[in-house]
Structures are given as structure tokens and as C-alpha cells.
Amino acid sequence: MTRYLVERNFAEGLEIPTDDRGAKACLNVVDGNAQHGVTWVHSYVSPDHSTTYCVYDGPNPEAIRQAAETNGLPVTKITEVRVLDPYFYH
Amino acid sequence: MFLERENLVASLREIRPGAMVFVAGEAGIGKTSLVREFCATLPTGTAVRFGFCDALGTPRALGPLHDIARASPQLAGLLTTGGADRHAIFTAFLELLSDPQTVVVVEDAHWADEATLDLLLFVGRRISELPALVVITYRSEEVGRDHALRRVLGDLATAPSVRRLQVPALTSEAVAALATPLGRDGDELFAVTGGNPFFVTEVLSAPGDDLPATVRDAVLARAARLGPAARAVLDVVSLVPDRAEVALVDAAALEECIQAGMLLLEGRSVRFRHELARRAVESDVPAVRVPVLHGQILDYLAEADEIDPARLSYHAEVAGDRAAVLEHAPVAARRAAELGAHRQAAAHYARAVRHADNAQIAVQAELWERLGESADDSGDLAEGIRSSQRATELWQQAGEVDRQGATMARCSHMLWKTGMNAEAHALARQAVALLQDRPPSPALAQAQAAMARLLMLGRDMRGAIVLGTTAVEYARQFGDLRTLGRALNSVGSAHWLMDPDRAVELLEASLATAGEVGDDAGAAQAMMNLGSGAGEIRRYALADHWLAEAASWCAARDLDSSLSYSLAWQSRSRFEQGQWSEATALAGQVVTKYPQHVPSQIVVNTVLGRLRVRRGDPDPEGPLSRAWELAVQTGDLQRLWPAAAARAEHAWLQGRMDAVEGLVAETYEHSLELEHPWAAGELGSWLRTAGVAVELPGYVAEPYKTGDGWRELGCPYEAALVLTEKADPEQQIAGLQELQQLGAWPAAELVARRLRQNGVQGLPRRPRGSSRENPANLTARETEVLALLAEDLTNAEIGQRLHISPKTVDHHVSSILGKLGVATRQEAARRWGADGRR
Known part of the structure; x- marks a missing residue:
């Protein structure tokens, strides 16, 4: 598994309510990812909700794109990343 | 007594129809008993059919299907007609499985011939849509890593309707439960037998108190109790690995063996209660008697009706009867080859070759030639090449120049398949040179067709047309339709660059000819070259039509290498037409399912690499270098050009313009030598973009000269790039927007930067919403x-x-x-x- 940072842009902003519906929406995404062997680790969202940076594990960039398509999510840029921990050297 | 198997029977009963079940376990563990027990409890009206794979050194081709066909006149009819179409036989079997309440059992699949394995794979891929249950037993200890059954198990590993059951040994409690009533020590029995039910039964049936140490000892102890006549019957039956005809042995003595529980009578044939028992008895037949007995069996079988030649071939060899081997082995080989059991065909020819030292040179040459062909068909290219080379020498010694040339032609194709392109070209050229000064012959047609094909694949179109056309004429003149179909394919494919309409005409003729002679693989290649050839000159409607036809034709016949190539080209076609997500899905399929088919891997790795380059996704180098390395091995322009262009595009988008010349110059020269309009156009344009002074030749494809026509062809990415190069800022912006809509971010950013530097105002912002620009963010x-x-x-x-x-x-x-x-x-x-x- 390779780790990827996936940038997504939402023109209207991404609204996920913090209730049952929001939870269901997230679980739907998890299900859709599973069809392509992709794991959503977590995301960072800009204050205006127009851009998200999602950390994903997956076999290759194509799987990330196919999962996004299944879930109806946009993809702007995929970057392969490694973890860098500031306290690693202490 | 049916101990500790209730759970397994229950698991079998729980499996719904529309499934294939593999029952595995060591010899004697009770796989057959388990399956029989399960079948006995099926509802009345269920049709249960058994097929057996046998322990002949070289198994009968489609042996189990012959057994099953006894209950199906239609299938039996197809099997007995010589030269029956394999696809027709396989389809007829599927029809048999379309009857609800059908259970088919294939026993001992570890001995299955190649055609039977293909059949199991064919059925396993389709079983979920059928109302039947197929149960297959095999010995797990015989199926090592390189065993042919592994291919079937591996391929079906992820199929949802394929199940596996492992039959375990009996526990010490169960063994004790069997032993105690007979006054035997259960613990000791378990220690010796390891809980193997067959062994346990044999020990318990053996006389005396001494515990036999091995299965063999147990069986032989039982056999020793029989009279001399009955023992002689056992010996004969033990030497017939499949099933012995009753007429082979003395009837009265046979009765004694059956009474003693050593043999079972099934219709007009007789067999041991278990294969392990047969082996034990066989190993005890005195060595001096073995050939004599086999000779007697052979004499009987040779006179009987409808005996599979594979059996004659086997007994002839063990009887040490050279003349009989040379008579029967080639017949068995032809029969096996007809049914697609190529590995068994090769084994029969190899057997014949071992006994041919004293035969005439021409007879030896013929056998080596056939051995080479069968090995080639079974995928053993090294053996194919080695045998063909031996056949070539022998034909030369025999002074049969035509046969020599034809063998060389075939061998050249084997060399090409192993990636030895230079050797392949050299050998095909030699074959043509050898034959062309002689009176025309079918061999000359075959050699020319082989050479024409190699030239076409290397995109030497003129050479392919000249040579291929003569091959077509001769093949027609001599009525060799198979060669005619293949030669028409090469000539047709060679016309794509100069006269596409003629290419279509010739390839359709090739398709029709292949259909006439039932050459399924030839038909697949005609459709494939209609599709890929049209794709190479960017006629996508035509390409997509034929690629879809080819894919469905190959899928119905399990022609996997042609199927993978059709899918690979579908992926390339979608990619070039801007349908990137479809291209991605198709490419992924080919990469994972057909890793061993090199041409397909070159095509899809090039597509995947280009997709990553154009989308700005990570690691385009991975697939691109794989594609390039494999392409270099083939040396063929059609593989090198797209990979080189992809690497140039990657360098361009990374701003490494100085790298472009090194990446494409050599392949560009290659494309000029062959005057390929699309290859020269694309590679020449990259050189110009990189600032290399290049004069594009007049024959390059129109869009590369003027920039016009991409949209009409259906290539949105190239069309968008051309727009961004126009003088009018509005057009430039429109092109930029199209790139953004495609999701081609690296190119879009490159263009945006250039336009900003030139002072163009009102550039569209970076990504708004989805990968395709639309207000609602729809993908x-x-x-x-x-x-x-x-x-x-x-x-x-x-x-x-x-x-x-x-x-x-x-x-x-x-x-x-x-x-x-x-x-x-x-x-x-x-x-x-x-x-x-x-």
C-alpha cells in the first residue's frame, strides 16, 4: 500500500452535517472505497469548505481515481507522500 | 460405516447450484467416498454424471468428458466425430449443465489432461450462471507448485462461485471405534495409518495379527490369500491404469477377486477398489512378466473397438514394442492435439521419438516436427524450438527441402514468441531463400506468410505486402486455407498505413477464410488486427467496433492472449479519445489478469504511464519504463513509438526539454526508415517542440502538419493543445479550459503560465469543482x-x-x-x- 495526499476542490463547498446523515455519507464513501481496495485515513478541510486534503492508502493512483469516481468525488491532484514526524529524531 | 464425514457432507449439501467445488485431500483419505455419499443423498430426479481422469502416463484427451458423454448422445456424437470443433464440444457441455438438477463429478483432476483442464477453467468461469453443481476431486499432495492444475485453481481463486473443501484424516477416536470391535489395538493402528481411511480398512481386512507397516504391505497381504488364477487376474488388472475390460481376464477367477472385495465390477469393465491398491499390486508383478502382460493387453485392445489410442500408446511403450509405439503414439498424439490437449500430444510424440532410432530418417523427421508443433501449442517454446531444429536437420538429411523450409518457417514464429526477434527474422529469411528457387509449393507459401507476418509486425509494410501477396497466391493455388487466412491477415494489416479501405477488405477476407476452416485463433487475430490497425491510424469508430467483436469472440472461447490484447487496445483507444476513466479501468484489468502476455503489457503500461503523465499522478516512470524495456526487447516500431512519445511528453511536462531528443531521436529515425505517417509525425513533432531542427517528411499524418483535424478524429487532448497555440487569446483560453475539463492539469498549468507571461487576461482559475468543468460539480x-x-x-x-x-x-x-x-x-x-x- 502506498500513501497518497488527494486534493479535492468543491466549488459550492463540501457540507457534511454532524448528524446521522453525515455519518451515513462518510460510511458510503468508505464502502465505495472498499470496492477498489482503497482506505480513507482522514482529511483536512479548508475553513471555507472549498478544498479538502485527504490522506489515503491505496495500491496505485488509478485505484484512488476509480474510488473517487464511484463516490462522485472530484480529484484535483494526487501526490504520493511519506510520513515525517517532528519528534522522530528526538 | 461413514465416520467423521457428516460435517463435510453437510457443507456440500449447503452449496447452492451454480457452483464448482474442489474436494482436496491425500490419496485414500476418502474423497470419492465423501462425494458418493453426498450424491446418494441428492433428491431423486437429480442427474449425476461421473468423469474419471486416469493414471496413464499420458492421460486420454478429454477422458472424463468421454465418461460423462455416455449419458448425452449429442455430446458423445461431437466427441466421436474426428476433428470436432473444441468450442462446440465445450459449449455442448455447458448445455448439459444448463439442465436444472445436474451434478457432474470429475474425479482425480491431478491426472487431468490439458484439454480437460481448459474445460474446467471454461466451466468455472461460467458456472455462476448455470443451475448445475460441478464437483472436482484431486490429491493435494500431487499438485505441487508447477502442476498444471495450479493454473486452473489460481485462475478461479477469486471466482465467487468456486468453493474448496479439504478432507482431513480420521481422528484417533474414530480409528479406535473401527478397530476395537475387531479386537485390534486402535492406538497402534492410528499410529501406523495416520488416520488414512483406506489404509485403515486395508489393515483391518488383512489376515493375521501382524500390523502391516505400509499400505502396500496391507494390500499385498490381502492379495496373498487369493488362489493363483485370481492372483493372475489381479496382476493383469493392475497393469491397466484406467479400467480393464472384463474380457481381458478369466471370468471365474475374476469372480473370486470380486468376492474377496479386491476388485469392483462396473459395467463391462473392472477396477481396483482404490488406486493405491492397484499401485501396490502393480509394483509386485515380477519385472520379467510386466512387458509380456502389457503385450497381451495391447494385443487384445488393438483388436477391440473404440479404444482410445492413448491407451494403446501407453501399453505399447511399457511392452517395449517399438513398432507398436510408432504405430499408436502418433495416432494418440493427433487425437490429443485435435481436442487441444497439446501437452499430451507432445508427450505422445516424445514417446514415439524415443523409439524411432531405427526408423527411416523421414519418419524420424516427421515425428520431431510434430513434437515441435505440439510443444509450441502447449506453450513449451524451448522444447518446440529444440525439436523443430532437430526436425530441420533430419529433413535436410532426407533431402526433403520443402519440409525443411516449412519447419523453419514455423520455428521462426516460435523464436519471435520468445522475444528472439533477430533470430526469428534470420530463420524466416533462410526458409524463403531455401524454397524460392524451387517450384512453388505449399511450403513456400508458409515460409513467405511467416516472413510477411514478421515484417508486418515490425511495420515494414512494403516488404510485408510484396511477400505476403505471393504467399496469398500460392496458398490459394494449393488450397491451403489456413495459410491463406494468415497471409491475408499480414497483407491486410500491412495496408493500414497506405490504403486503409483495402486493409479492411483483406482482413475481412482473412476472417472469412479462418471461419471456413474453423481456425478460431486465426479469426480472433483477424478481428484484433482490424481493431488495432484502425486504432493505430486513429479511426476510432471502426477500431472500437472490431475490438469489441474480438473481445467477445475470445471471451467465449477462452482465447486469453488475444482477449488481453483486444482489451489492451480498447484501453488505448478510450485513452486517445479522452475517455480516461474507462481507459484506466480496462488497463487495470489487463495488468492484473494477463501479466504474462508481453504485447498487451506493453500497450497497457504505455497507456497507464501516459494517463499518469497527463493527469499529473504519481509515478508515471514505473509503467513507462516497464513498457519501454519490453518494447526494446521486441525492437518493433509499433511498440517503441508510443512508449518513446510518452516518455517525451513526460519530460516536456516536467520542463526537461533537453531530455526529449535522447528519448525519441533513435525511434524517430526508425519511423523514417519505415515511413510511418503517425509515428514519424508524433516523434518528429516532439523533436521540434524540443527545439531540434527537423523537417517533417511529406507523408506524415495531416494533423501533425497543420494542427487541424484532431477534433474530427476524436482526440480532445491534442485538439485542446493545438488551440492553446493559436494567435487569438480567446482560442488560447478555450484550449486551456478544455485541458482543465479533461483533468490534464500539468499541461493546463504549463499553458496558463505561458499565457500569463504573454499578458493574456481573464484566465480561468485553477480547478473549480470536479475533474470536468460544470456548475454542479458532476463527475x-x-x-x-x-x-x-x-x-x-x-x-x-x-x-x-x-x-x-x-x-x-x-x-x-x-x-x-x-x-x-x-x-x-x-x-x-x-x-x-x-x-x-x-
């Missing part, structure tokens, strides 16, 4: 679904159009409704109409 797939919604189609109908499941369509529809902020499909459809897009 490409959602847009497609919405367009079909507007046609008032149901989810099922939309699914059919887009080749996705209705459930996935439902997923997309909910997402569309959410994004558009509407509640119903009708409202969504109206929004599509109102926007009036596309």
Missing part, C-alpha cells in the same frame, strides 16, 4: 448518467448502456440529485435540458 460518469436520465431510461437500461450494474447507477443518481439539489429524476432531467450542454 464525468455522473454527467453521462444524467444525459441518459434525460432520455427517460430506467437504472437497468442506463446500466446496460454504460456496462455498470443498476446498483452503481442508483449510487450515481443519488449523488446527482444531491449535487443538483433536486428531489426527483424528472427534475434532474429538466436541469440537463435547461443547461443544454453537449
Whole structure:
């Protein structure tokens, strides 16, 4: 598994309510990812909700794109990343 | 007594029809008993059919199917007609499985011949749509890593309707339960037998108190109790590994063996209660008697009707009867080859070759030639090449120049398949040179056709046409339709660059000829070259039509290498037409399912690399260097050019313009030598972009000269790039927007930077919303679904159009409704109409 940072842009902003519906929406995404062997680790969202940076594990960039398509999510840029921990050297 | 098997029988009963079950376990563990027990409890009216794979050194081709066909006149008819079409036989078997309440059992699949394994794979891939249950038993300890059954098990590993059951040994409690009533020590029995039920039974049936140490000892102790006549019967039956005809042995003595429980009578044949017992008795037959007995069996079988030649071939060899081997082995080999059991055909020819030292040179040459062909067909190219070379020498010694040349022609193709392109060309050229000064012959046609094909693959189109056309004439003159079909294919494919309409005409003729002689693989190649050839000159409608035809033809016949190539080209075609997500899905399929087919891997790795380059995705170098390395091995322009162009595009988008010349110059020269309009156009244009002074030759494809025509061809990426180069800023911006819509971010950013530097105002911002620009953020797939919604189609109908499941369509529809902020499909459809897009 390779780790990827996936940038997504939402023109209207991404609204996920913090209730049952929001939870269901997230679980739907998890299900859709599973069809392509992709794991959503977590995301960072800009204050205006127009851009998200999602950390994903997956076999290759194509799987990330196919999962996004299944879930109806946009993809702007995929970057392969490694973890860098500031306290690693202490 | 049926101990500790209730759970396994229950698991078998729980399996719904539409499944294939593999029952594995060591010899004597009770696989057959388990399956028989299960079959005995099936509802009345269930048709249960058994097929047996046998322990002949070289098994009968489709042996189990012959057994099963006893209950199906249609299938039996197909099997007995010589030269019956394999696809017809396989399909007839599927029909048999379409009867509800059918259970088919194939026993001892570890001994299956190649054609039977192909059949199991064919059925396993389709079983979920059938109402039948197929149960297959095999010995797990015989199926090592390189065993042919592994291929079937591996291929079906992920199939949802394929199950596996492992039959374990009996526990010490169960063994004790069997031993105690007979006054034997259960613990000791368990220690010796390891809980193997067959061994346990044999020990318990053996006389005396001494515990036999091995299965063999136990069986022989039992056999020793029989009279001399009965023992002689056992010896004979033990030497017939499949099933011995009753007429082979003395009837009265046979009765004694049956009474003693050593042999079982089944119709007009007789067999040991277990294969382990047969082996034990066989190993005890005195060595001096073995050939004599086999000779007697052979004499009887040779006179009997409808005996599979594979059996004669086997007994002839063990009897040490050279003349009989040379008579029967080639017949058995031809029979096996006809049914697609190529590995067994090769084994029979190899057997014949071992006994041919004293035969005439021409007889030896013929056998080596056939051995080479069968090895080639079974995928053993090293053996194929070695045998063909031996045959070539022998034909030369025999002074048979035509046969020598034809063998060389075939061998050249084997060399090409192993990637030894230079050797292949040299040998084919030699074959043509050898034959062309002699009176025309079918051999000359074959050699010319082989050479023409190699030239076509290397894109030496003129050479291929000249040589191929003579091959066509001779093949026609001598009525060799197979060679005619293949030669027409090469000549047709060679016309794509100069005269595409003629290419279509010739390839369609090749397809018709292949159909006439039942050459399924030849037909597949004709469709494939119609599709890939049209794709290479960017006639996508024609390409897509034939690629789809080829894919469905190959899928129905399990012609995997042609299937993978058709899918690979479908992926390339979608990619060039800007349908990137479809291209991605197809390429992924080929990469994972057909890793061993080199040409397909070159095509899809090039596509995957280009997709990553154009989308700006990570690691385009991985697939691109794989594609390039494999392409270099072939040395063929058609493989090198797209890979070189892809690497140049990558360098360009990374701003490494100085690298471009090194990446494409050599392949560009190659394309000039062969005057390839598309290869020279694309590679020459990259050199010019990199600032290398290059004069594009006059024959390059029109769009590379003028920039016009990409849109008409259906290539949106190239069309968009050309727009960004125009003088008018409005057109430049339009081109930039098209790149953004495609999701081609690296190119879009490069262009945007250039336009900003030139002071162009009003550039569209970086990504707004989805990968395709539209107000509601719909993805490409959602847009497609919405367009079909507007046609008032149901989810099922939309699914059919887009080749996705209705459930996935439902997923997309909910997402569309959410994004558009509407509640119903009708409202969504109206929004599509109102926007009036596309």
C-alpha cells in the first residue's frame, strides 16, 4: 500500500452535517472505497469548505481515481507522500 | 460405516447450484467416498454424471468428458466425430449443465489432461450462471507448485462461485471405534495409518495379527490369500491404469477377486477398489512378466473397438514394442492435439521419438516436427524450438527441402514468441531463400506468410505486402486455407498505413477464410488486427467496433492472449479519445489478469504511464519504463513509438526539454526508415517542440502538419493543445479550459503560465469543482448518467448502456440529485435540458 495526499476542490463547498446523515455519507464513501481496495485515513478541510486534503492508502493512483469516481468525488491532484514526524529524531 | 464425514457432507449439501467445488485431500483419505455419499443423498430426479481422469502416463484427451458423454448422445456424437470443433464440444457441455438438477463429478483432476483442464477453467468461469453443481476431486499432495492444475485453481481463486473443501484424516477416536470391535489395538493402528481411511480398512481386512507397516504391505497381504488364477487376474488388472475390460481376464477367477472385495465390477469393465491398491499390486508383478502382460493387453485392445489410442500408446511403450509405439503414439498424439490437449500430444510424440532410432530418417523427421508443433501449442517454446531444429536437420538429411523450409518457417514464429526477434527474422529469411528457387509449393507459401507476418509486425509494410501477396497466391493455388487466412491477415494489416479501405477488405477476407476452416485463433487475430490497425491510424469508430467483436469472440472461447490484447487496445483507444476513466479501468484489468502476455503489457503500461503523465499522478516512470524495456526487447516500431512519445511528453511536462531528443531521436529515425505517417509525425513533432531542427517528411499524418483535424478524429487532448497555440487569446483560453475539463492539469498549468507571461487576461482559475468543468460539480460518469436520465431510461437500461450494474447507477443518481439539489429524476432531467450542454 502506498500513501497518497488527494486534493479535492468543491466549488459550492463540501457540507457534511454532524448528524446521522453525515455519518451515513462518510460510511458510503468508505464502502465505495472498499470496492477498489482503497482506505480513507482522514482529511483536512479548508475553513471555507472549498478544498479538502485527504490522506489515503491505496495500491496505485488509478485505484484512488476509480474510488473517487464511484463516490462522485472530484480529484484535483494526487501526490504520493511519506510520513515525517517532528519528534522522530528526538 | 461413514465416520467423521457428516460435517463435510453437510457443507456440500449447503452449496447452492451454480457452483464448482474442489474436494482436496491425500490419496485414500476418502474423497470419492465423501462425494458418493453426498450424491446418494441428492433428491431423486437429480442427474449425476461421473468423469474419471486416469493414471496413464499420458492421460486420454478429454477422458472424463468421454465418461460423462455416455449419458448425452449429442455430446458423445461431437466427441466421436474426428476433428470436432473444441468450442462446440465445450459449449455442448455447458448445455448439459444448463439442465436444472445436474451434478457432474470429475474425479482425480491431478491426472487431468490439458484439454480437460481448459474445460474446467471454461466451466468455472461460467458456472455462476448455470443451475448445475460441478464437483472436482484431486490429491493435494500431487499438485505441487508447477502442476498444471495450479493454473486452473489460481485462475478461479477469486471466482465467487468456486468453493474448496479439504478432507482431513480420521481422528484417533474414530480409528479406535473401527478397530476395537475387531479386537485390534486402535492406538497402534492410528499410529501406523495416520488416520488414512483406506489404509485403515486395508489393515483391518488383512489376515493375521501382524500390523502391516505400509499400505502396500496391507494390500499385498490381502492379495496373498487369493488362489493363483485370481492372483493372475489381479496382476493383469493392475497393469491397466484406467479400467480393464472384463474380457481381458478369466471370468471365474475374476469372480473370486470380486468376492474377496479386491476388485469392483462396473459395467463391462473392472477396477481396483482404490488406486493405491492397484499401485501396490502393480509394483509386485515380477519385472520379467510386466512387458509380456502389457503385450497381451495391447494385443487384445488393438483388436477391440473404440479404444482410445492413448491407451494403446501407453501399453505399447511399457511392452517395449517399438513398432507398436510408432504405430499408436502418433495416432494418440493427433487425437490429443485435435481436442487441444497439446501437452499430451507432445508427450505422445516424445514417446514415439524415443523409439524411432531405427526408423527411416523421414519418419524420424516427421515425428520431431510434430513434437515441435505440439510443444509450441502447449506453450513449451524451448522444447518446440529444440525439436523443430532437430526436425530441420533430419529433413535436410532426407533431402526433403520443402519440409525443411516449412519447419523453419514455423520455428521462426516460435523464436519471435520468445522475444528472439533477430533470430526469428534470420530463420524466416533462410526458409524463403531455401524454397524460392524451387517450384512453388505449399511450403513456400508458409515460409513467405511467416516472413510477411514478421515484417508486418515490425511495420515494414512494403516488404510485408510484396511477400505476403505471393504467399496469398500460392496458398490459394494449393488450397491451403489456413495459410491463406494468415497471409491475408499480414497483407491486410500491412495496408493500414497506405490504403486503409483495402486493409479492411483483406482482413475481412482473412476472417472469412479462418471461419471456413474453423481456425478460431486465426479469426480472433483477424478481428484484433482490424481493431488495432484502425486504432493505430486513429479511426476510432471502426477500431472500437472490431475490438469489441474480438473481445467477445475470445471471451467465449477462452482465447486469453488475444482477449488481453483486444482489451489492451480498447484501453488505448478510450485513452486517445479522452475517455480516461474507462481507459484506466480496462488497463487495470489487463495488468492484473494477463501479466504474462508481453504485447498487451506493453500497450497497457504505455497507456497507464501516459494517463499518469497527463493527469499529473504519481509515478508515471514505473509503467513507462516497464513498457519501454519490453518494447526494446521486441525492437518493433509499433511498440517503441508510443512508449518513446510518452516518455517525451513526460519530460516536456516536467520542463526537461533537453531530455526529449535522447528519448525519441533513435525511434524517430526508425519511423523514417519505415515511413510511418503517425509515428514519424508524433516523434518528429516532439523533436521540434524540443527545439531540434527537423523537417517533417511529406507523408506524415495531416494533423501533425497543420494542427487541424484532431477534433474530427476524436482526440480532445491534442485538439485542446493545438488551440492553446493559436494567435487569438480567446482560442488560447478555450484550449486551456478544455485541458482543465479533461483533468490534464500539468499541461493546463504549463499553458496558463505561458499565457500569463504573454499578458493574456481573464484566465480561468485553477480547478473549480470536479475533474470536468460544470456548475454542479458532476463527475464525468455522473454527467453521462444524467444525459441518459434525460432520455427517460430506467437504472437497468442506463446500466446496460454504460456496462455498470443498476446498483452503481442508483449510487450515481443519488449523488446527482444531491449535487443538483433536486428531489426527483424528472427534475434532474429538466436541469440537463435547461443547461443544454453537449
